[in-house]
Amino acid sequence: MLRYSRAKIAAVLLLVVAGFLYAAPSLMSPETRSALREAAPGFLPAWLIPHQAIVLGLDLQGGSHVLLEVDSAAVLKTQVATLRDDMRRILRDEKVALAGGLAVLPRGVSVRITDEAERKRVVPKFRELATPTSSLLSGGGTSAIDLVEDPDGLITLAITEAGVTEKIRKAIDQAIEVLRRRIDALGTTEPNIQRQGIDRILVQVPGLQDPKRLKEILGTTAQLEFRMVAEGSGASADVEMLPQAEANQPPLPIEKRVMVQGEDLIDAQPGFDQRNSEPIVNFKFNIRGAQRFGAATTESVGRALAIVLDKKVISAPRIQTAITGGQGQISGRFTVEAANNLAILLRAGALPAPLTIVEERTVGPGLGQDSINAGKIAAYVAAVLVVGFMFVTYGLFGLFANIALIIHVVLIFAMMSLIGTTLTLPGIAGIVLTIGTAVDSNVLIYERIREEARQGRSMIASLDAGFTRAFATIIDSNVTMFIAAAILFFLGSGPVRGFAVTMVFGIVTTVVTAVTMTRMMIALWYTRARPQKLPF
């Protein structure tokens, strides 16, 4: 009980000092912090130098949290369409004439080839389409497409579950890249974009007052197409009616054939029309796009060219002369902001599939600051109440417990800064709650010491028995708390998770501070003062 090796005392002191050092940057200005990081010698790993402030959650610093879900049905639809085109190409290459044509199924394509010789030629080519998926997770053995051959000549290529999942995964990867480029172009600081589950993307952007623009930028697919406006009113299979972007305008008949696509753009910048100073978007094609655009405009001088964004006609100007330079402009009665947005979207590229917002949480910076202030006051008041109560109950020993309590809170902050977990408002509530529960371990020990003393044991024997016997109870009772907090961490989302984190850290540090540190303080006091009876 009384003897502590120098090494052990040094280790505990080191822990305390490290705790204060790692917690300290949260109190400094950002400039001081970056100066600290700069000043650090290069041979040390960055985490060793305490320069990280605690990361505040969006509910404290203000900002937007948007959860997007990819339209899985749309992904599957494109996948089926690609499969159909591939099969059609193979059939054409092999010069197989079909009686019935290709039948598009919800998850695949089937074709009936009655001639056996033709079937023998085509099936191996079809099989090449059904190459295994590249995903490491699916083991490489499962194929993206299953081929089934019926005896009566019906061949069905079906996209497998693994094939769809793989495609969605790729679509998400691509979408994350596109979103990153788009959000970076908005010029906001430190956006966080990450995959969530299989088919979702979480976007967190701090410090936006109105997320309207963010949502517009996230929710637009930005599939840009240049198509001809159909001449005459004859509705044929190659023409579709598309609505116009501008309100109260009738839909236009547009040819289904796409002349040039958005992926052939290399640049897009907002600008102003020199004639009427209306906001416009100037764009530039790559070589392939420039050639196609040149050819299309040369043969269609005098006709109207529709600029279609996500199946809506932005504008349909008449082609005055052939445009062969690979540059052009889009005008569509834009506001300055709309022209700006369109340029950003075109530069960043189109999303592989439409994304839908399934959850949005935005906190204004004013409320965030109010929450921080409220949390601070609550924490101070809680600390004063608990510290005072412990002192009037246990006197000197209460003081020891209070010192341990302060170190406990500092260690929670240090761990959060070091690991980089986010502090949320429920997280602050968690810390305040642990101020109340952390002293529990001390109370358990002290009450046990008193009991032992009342049973007539000597002072030193009571202290010793108190610590050893209470320890098992402390472990048992904290494990139950820990289990509840850990489960909350794995199942909770966002702010609630922040609460679970502080609870988990709180439980871990309380065992260290309340047991080891208090014990050390009492041992040191005992060897100095040699008291005859307990001070409480």
Place this chain on the structure above:
Amino acid sequence: MKLLRIIPDDTSFGFMAFRRLSFPFSALLSVISVAAFFAIGLNFGIDFTGGTLIEMKANSGKAEIASVRSVAAELDLGDVEVQEFGNQGEVSLRFGLQPGGEKGQQAVVERVRANFGKDYEFRRVEVVGPRVSGELVQSGILGVVLSIVAVLIYLWFRFEWQFAVGAVIATLHDLVLTMGFFAITQIEFNMTSIAAILTIVGYSLNDTVVVFDRIRELLRKYKKMPIAELLDLSINSTLSRTVMTSVTTSLALLALVLFGGSVIKSFSWAMIFGVVIGTYSSIFIAAPVLIYLGARVTGDAQDTAAESGEASKTTSR
């Protein structure tokens, strides 16, 4: 200096005798809670129902609550719940799920902004679509069930099965009463409430385990003592710790209720209720249940000889 002592040292209160009162009392409370849960129902927040929550603050510092109410009702967005809170003109608007799936929800914010954007600052906007809310319900229920099962398994390993069952009965009791608390007070039930419930589960178990630890210790020590007497002794000897810890925890929670702001308030009230009920159930439910389950320590006789001398000393005090 005269130090504070809430529980006198020589307290020996007959807790077990109270089970004839506490069991019917808890049964009654549980029935009331279940009835309230089904008759009144919980006031689910948008986390679980889906919908839109908007908090705004009047630029003038004073909200025209009546006009907000009438304008909001005419937005053609279904039922809207308008509430004033705080004292600086803060108003919250809660809209239910709109038709039109995930995309349908986005119109709400735009329409509210268009109508109130001039006079009010938008402090918080939360939109939860139908799919996400369904998942949150699932993970909430799963979390509570999982944590109880996990703790049951842990206690079963550490103690006899009777203790695990006793702890779970007490925890379920706390859970039912807490749900009743949410139903009767109509405090909004959201993801933070799930956090509160899990913390209450954790706290209540923590309290129960401390008492159980002592019961197990004394069971090994006094093989012959009647179980009711032994339970009383265990509870009395841990009573001052039980009270101390509920006081410090309640003090911290009180600070949160008074100063923590509106988001935290409902969480803190639920927690205070949980601390009271958790403390009560450890003493009046979890421990007396052991009498009926016939808790006795099997095996583990080796440490009794060493402590028997001490035992006689304690009993004679």
